Amino acid sequence: MFQIRIHGRGGQGVVTAAELLSIAAFEEGQHAHAFPTFGSERTGAPVTSFCRIDQSPIRSREPISAPDALIVQDPTLLHQVDLFAGLGDDGYVLINSTRSFGDLGLEEFARRFRPERLLTVPATDIAREHLGRPLPNTVLLGGFSSLSGAVSIDSVAKAIRAKFKGSVADANVVAAEKAHEYVQRERTELAAHA
Amino acid sequence: MRKQEEGSRAVAEAVALCRPQVISAYPISPQTHIVEHLSDMVRTGEIDPCEYLMVESEFAAMSAAIGASAAGSRAYTATASQGLLYMVEALYNASGLGLPIVMTVANRAIGAPINIWNDHSDSMSQRDSGWIQLYAETNQEALDMHIQAFRIAEQVSLPVMVCMDGFILTHAYEEVDIPDQAQVDSFLPPFEARQLLDPADPVTIGAMVGPEAFFEVKYLAHAKQMQAMDLIPEVAGGFASVFGRESGGLLRCYRTDDAETIVVALGSVLGTIEEAIDELREQGVRIGAVSLKSFRPFPLAEVREALGHAKRVVVLEKTLAVGIGGVASANVRTALSGIQLNGYTVIAGLGGRSITKESLLRLFEAAGRDELKPLNFLDLKTDIVDRELARVHASGPSGPHEENILRDIGVVAAEAH
Numbered sequence: 001m002f003q004i005r006i007h008g009r010g011g012q013g014v015v016t017a018a019e020l021l022s023i024a025a026f027e028e029g030q031h032a033h034a035f036p037t038f039g040s041e042r043t044g045a046p047v048t049s050f051c052r053i054d055q056s057p058i059r060s061r062e063p064i065s066a067p068d069a070l071i072v073q074d075p076t077l078l079h080q081v082d083l084f085a086g087l088g089d090d091g092y093v094l095i096n097s098t099r100s101f102g103d104l105g106l107e108e109f110a111r112r113f114r115p116e117r118l119l120t121v122p123a124t125d126i127a128r129e130h131l132g133r134p135l136p137n138t139v140l141l142g143g144f145s146s147l148s149g150a151v152s153i154d155s156v157a158k159a160i161r162a163k164f165k166g167s168v169a170d171a172n173v174v175a176a177e178k179a180h181e182y183v184q185r186e187r188t189e190l191a192a193h194a
Numbered sequence: 195m196r197k198q199e200e201g202s203r204a205v206a207e208a209v210a211l212c213r214p215q216v217i218s219a220y221p222i223s224p225q226t227h228i229v230e231h232l233s234d235m236v237r238t239g240e241i242d243p244c245e246y247l248m249v250e251s252e253f254a255a256m257s258a259a260i261g262a263s264a265a266g267s268r269a270y271t272a273t274a275s276q277g278l279l280y281m282v283e284a285l286y287n288a289s290g291l292g293l294p295i296v297m298t299v300a301n302r303a304i305g306a307p308i309n310i311w312n313d314h315s316d317s318m319s320q321r322d323s324g325w326i327q328l329y330a331e332t333n334q335e336a337l338d339m340h341i342q343a344f345r346i347a348e349q350v351s352l353p354v355m356v357c358m359d360g361f362i363l364t365h366a367y368e369e370v371d372i373p374d375q376a377q378v379d380s381f382l383p384p385f386e387a388r389q390l391l392d393p394a395d396p397v398t399i400g401a402m403v404g405p406e407a408f409f410e411v412k413y414l415a416h417a418k419q420m421q422a423m424d425l426i427p428e429v430a431g432g433f434a435s436v437f438g439r440e441s442g443g444l445l446r447c448y449r450t451d452d453a454e455t456i457v458v459a460l461g462s463v464l465g466t467i468e469e470a471i472d473e474l475r476e477q478g479v480r481i482g483a484v485s486l487k488s489f490r491p492f493p494l495a496e497v498r499e500a501l502g503h504a505k506r507v508v509v510l511e512k513t514l515a516v517g518i519g520g521v522a523s524a525n526v527r528t529a530l531s532g533i534q535l536n537g538y539t540v541i542a543g544l545g546g547r548s549i550t551k552e553s554l555l556r557l558f559e560a561a562g563r564d565e566l567k568p569l570n571f572l573d574l575k576t577d578i579v580d581r582e583l584a585r586v587h588a589s590g591p592s593g594p595h596e597e598n599i600l601r602d603i604g605v606v607a608a609e610a611h
Contacts, residue, residue, distance in 0.1 A: 015365075019200070022367045026198035034367040059465035061362050062550045 001054040002150050003064045007083050008073030011043040013137030016163070017071065018049035020141055023159035024151040025053040033058040046081050053150060069148050072096060073123070073136050075104060089113060092148045094183075096123040096136045116190050119147055121179050130175035142176030146183035153180045196371050201333035201363045202227030204370040205298060205356075208337035210241045211378040212296075212344045214270040215385075216262035218247035218255045222277040223310050224360035225300035229272050252277040256284035256295075263293035264399050266387040268344065271295065274360055275302035278316045282323070285353075289324025289415065291400055292388070294347030294354070296340065297325075301461070301512075302360040303545040307596040311546020312360040313512040314460065318489075318521050324415050326354040326422055327490040328442065329460040333363055334370050338441035341373070342429050344382055349429075350422045351388050352415075357489075359462040361546070373437055381436045419491040426488050444493040447500050449475060450482035454505040455561055457483040458497075458526055463510065463542075463549050470554040481558060486522065497529035506536040508561045510572070512543045519569040536564055542572035549573075578603060 004021060008014035015036040022034035034051040050064045065085070069092035072083055087093070089112055095101075097120040101110045110118055121143040123136035130139075138160055145153045157173045164172060197204075206228050209217075217236065219229040236246035245262075249255045255271045262269040273281065278299060288295050299317045303309040317327060326346060330336035336358040343354040358364060389399060403411055423444070430443035440446075448468055450456055457467055464485045474481050484500050486493075501507050507530070509523035518524075520539035527537055538561060543549045553573050560566055582599055586592045 019367045023198045026369060031369060032198065032367070035362065036365055058368070060469050060551065061366075061462050061465050063548050065550070 001052055001058070002069070002148075003067045004051045004053070004069045004071065004144075004148075004150065005064045005067040006049045006051070006071045006073065007077050007081060008047055008137070009043075009077070010045045010047050012047075012073045013135055014047040014073060015049045017073070017137040017141060018051040020138065020156070020159040020163060021051040021144075021151065022053075023162050024141070024145075024155035025051075027155045027158045027162075028151060030055060031057050035061075037063060046077060067091065069144070069150070070094070071140050071144055073140060075099075075120075078104065078106070084109065090117070092117045092144075093119070094140060094144050094147050095120045096140055098122040098125065116187060117147070119143070119183060119186055121182055121186075123179060126175055126178050126182070130178065131171050138172040139175045139179045142179035143183040145176075146180045146187065153177060156180075195374070196369060198367055198369055200227065201336060201358065201366050201368070201370075202300075203231050204333050204337045204372065205340060205358070205364075206231030206235065207372050208340045209270055209296075209298075210235050211373060211375055212270075212341060212382055213268065213379075213384075214241065214244055215267035216245050216247065216259065216269045217241075217271065218249050218258035218262070218269070219271050220249055220252050220255050220273070220277065222252070222274050223300075224302055224312070224364045225272045225274045225277070225298065227364060228298055228300065232270075252281040253284055256281040256288060256297075259295045259297075260284060260288050260291065260293055263288070263295050263387075264291065264389070264391045266385070266390045266392075268348075268385040269293075269295045270297070272298035272300065274300040275304055275310075275316045278320060279304065282320065285320060285323045285325065287400065288353045290411075292351040292415075292418070294344070294351055294385070296343045296347055296354050296356065298336075298340070299355050299357045300360040300364045301357055309545040310360075312362050313544045313546070314357070315513050315544075317355060317357045318513040320355070321490055321521065324352070324419075325490065326350075326352055326419065326426075326488070328354065328356050328426075328488055329486065330356060330358045330363065331446075331462055331464045331485055331487075333358075333366060333368050334439075335441045336363060337370060337372070338433065338437070338439070341378055341382060342426075342433050342442045344385075345429050345432075346422060346425055348385055350418050350425055352418050352422060357461065362462045371439070377436055381433065423488075423491045423493060426491075442487060444488045444496050445500060446485040446487060448483040448485070450484060450500055450504075453480050453482035455479070455481040455508065455558065456501050456504040456506075457481070457508045457510055457558065458486060458501070458522065459483065459510045460486045460489060460522060461512070463512070466549060466551050467510070467554060470551045470558060473551070473555065474558060479558075479562060481562070489522070489525075492525050492529075494529045497526060498533070501526070501530060501535075502533050504535055506538065506561060506564065508538045508540055508558070508566070510540045510542050510549075510557075512541075514541045514544060537568075538566040538570060539568065540566070540570045540572050547573060 018034035022032035025032035123139040259269040523539040
């Protein structure tokens, strides 16, 4: 079982991101289960969503308290929510930011983890460029596909096309692919320095 | 067709396959997505012929469903929480008149304090309204139960509530197998009304009945639920042969054969309970679970047979009957009348409090040592309760509990826990 927790704010497509991830996993013949914790939903409020992926049917209905991976759609949450609660030392973290972990003040925190599994991606910038709107969710899924290998970028694209239509789907697929390429490059660079 | 989709959409698609002729509804979280999808499908002609009535309240939703059903249409609605309470008077009319309406209840807590999250307080408050009540464990079962519900309702002339956990199921994306129209058509024949309002041949439905016969009419409602007790497993069996999977029925046993401890629960929490049971089984603990799928009618004989050999029974329920404790547990105890075993009631998950495997493991281990009290509250934060009681004790007018407690724990606005 691979468990992903997604943090963001109302309006950033946090719930949709988990749903897309589950569709991508389903497309690959895996079992997946995505669900949100709904607060009193409003734009800007912290929102968390969850996705479990497994080879066998998933029975658990409890929120994910010990994730294998985190996707952080809004870095301002770093100061507001205990984002990293329960994340194991082998965990993956993908943060939407133009800054590095060090610049975000996470250098100390990052020591516990495997450096090649911690990355930031400028998802809002990529979204602005390709979608014309600062919606980072599908972009981050593209990046996450490269970082974690939990689902392929093709499956992410299929999921996007299952949920969106026409030019919206096309633009989101391109944005996800750009982020996938970006993370691929970052990982290659990290590997070269390792 | 296998799909990865939201529970609400899956249920809406299942209802559409049942060819409803009138859908009347008023939106309320967490039911809203279901009726939104249905209203879309009526608008686009995917469900045709069908009239979608966006009414002004839940009372109107049920009243319109009553009228539609009495006029010979297959009628559907959905609600939750305060919405269900708002239609209570009409609920009793629907069942008293024997109208086979099917309604989804997307289970949600009842205020005050206001809370949109899941528990079973809403549908449990209507357990004696004369409706058949089915509880789904998964989204697959929720959609399957709706198809079965129309069959059951129309065959026995009683309305059926299909209860599914709000958010936990309604808003969860998981794999579901949506049947095709031909399969559903072969399983569910067109609705033939047992009684029909027809202007060309006028009759009265819902006449006043005095002491000379009211008792008998009410008794018939009970007798029909007893008929439904035979019908529900029969319909589940028929469903399995057409659709190739087990869904519904009166109850489901999980690893109970040699179990000393049996956990009884309703709805989606069974998944997490099974995870906990498997973990304890690996340690050699003889524990199992019973999922109550039909709560009305309550399968006394089947529950007795499933539990009678156990040493102890833990009824875990998402409802608190204030002033006594459990609701389901009281019914389970009736089923076990005369059988000596330790029975424990556990109230859990109220207002969306997560029910975790970790807490269940602790609970079941304590149960195995017979260390539980007759009434237990899973993961109740007793320190918060104690501090509020102390405040009430210390000062005179201490203000509303909910405000005091939110201030105490430092939550400005409510969030999920």
